[in-house]
Amino acid sequence: MKWEYLFVSCEWADFWRPRYVNQEELPGWLSGVSMSQYIQQLGTTGWEMIGFAPVTLVTGNTDPAGTTIQTDYNALELAFKRPLSIVRTV
Numbered sequence: 001m002k003w004e005y006l007f008v009s010c011e012w013a014d015f016w017r018p019r020y021v022n023q024e025e026l027p028g029w030l031s032g033v034s035m036s037q038y039i040q041q042l043g044t045t046g047w048e049m050i051g052f053a054p055v056t057l058v059t060g061n062t063d064p065a066g067t068t069i070q071t072d073y074n075a076l077e078l079a080f081k082r083p084l085s086i087v088r089t090v
Contacts, residue, residue: 002084006047009055010035010076019075035076046082053077 009020016035018026026032033041039049057073 003081004084006042006080006082008038008078008080010038010078012074016076035078039078042080047080048082049078050081051079 007020007022008018009023010016011019011029013030017029017032018035018038019029020026032038042049053076055073055075055077
């Protein structure tokens with residue numbers, strides 16, 4: 001069986017919300033549905049969650065004055081799959 005895959009990146013904005021789908025930003029994501037609502041929607045179109053991982057990216061950059069600037073990024077990365085034969089709607 002052949003599969004197609006979908007990758008969703010969720011960020012915190014009052015609660016977890018999907019921000020990127022396959023690395024493309026969702027328009028209006030800050031006022032969009034919650035992560036749980038989005039997962040339910042994906043399930044109705046045949047997507048099954050196959051994994052997730054919390055992501056924290058911490059970078060240490062130095063500004064011109066030599067001060068270290070720390071940048072944190074927190075997200076939840078979700079992976080989904082469904083049989084390739086299902087008509088794509090998401």
